[in-house]
Amino acid sequence: VKKTFDLEKLENIIDQFSQERDWNQFHSAKNLSMALSVEASELLEIFQWMTEAESNAVILNEEKFTHVQEEVADILVYLIRLSSRLNINLEEAVLSKMKKNALKYPLGKN
Ligand SMILES: [Mg+2]
Numbered sequence: 209v210k211k212t213f214d215l216e217k218l219e220n221i222i223d224q225f226s227q228e229r230d231w232n233q234f235h236s237a238k239n240l241s242m243a244l245s246v247e248a249s250e251l252l253e254i255f256q257w258m259t260e261a262e263s264n265a266v267i268l269n270e271e272k273f274t275h276v277q278e279e280v281a282d283i284l285v286y287l288i289r290l291s292s293r294l295n296i297n298l299e300e301a302v303l304s305k306m307k308k309n310a311l312k313y314p315l316g317k318n
């Protein structure tokens with residue numbers, strides 16, 4: 209699986225999609241945060257009541273796996289949209305937070 213993607217390209221597609229539908233008026237930071245949480249819950253709903261083994265085997269169920277991929281995409285769409293609205297550089301934010309995490313959870317102390 210290809211592991212790199214063009215974040216700027218995705219952001220442009222998502223921003224244009226919203227602009228064409230005049231949805232910018234609804235896309236406050238608060239609303240986008242809530243939408244992101246709803247999509248994360250939709251992902252969780254797929255796995256609700258499965259055993260851990262069943263959840264890991266979801267890749268074998270074509271219909272469910274497609275659903276998982278769609279919800280993962282929904283989450284990323286809202287995350288990209290929120291970051292766009294707040295001028296957050298996603299790559300910098302992740303690298304910075306991972307540095308903090310490394311300090312918080314030093315090796316050999318877990
Ligand atoms: Mg969804």
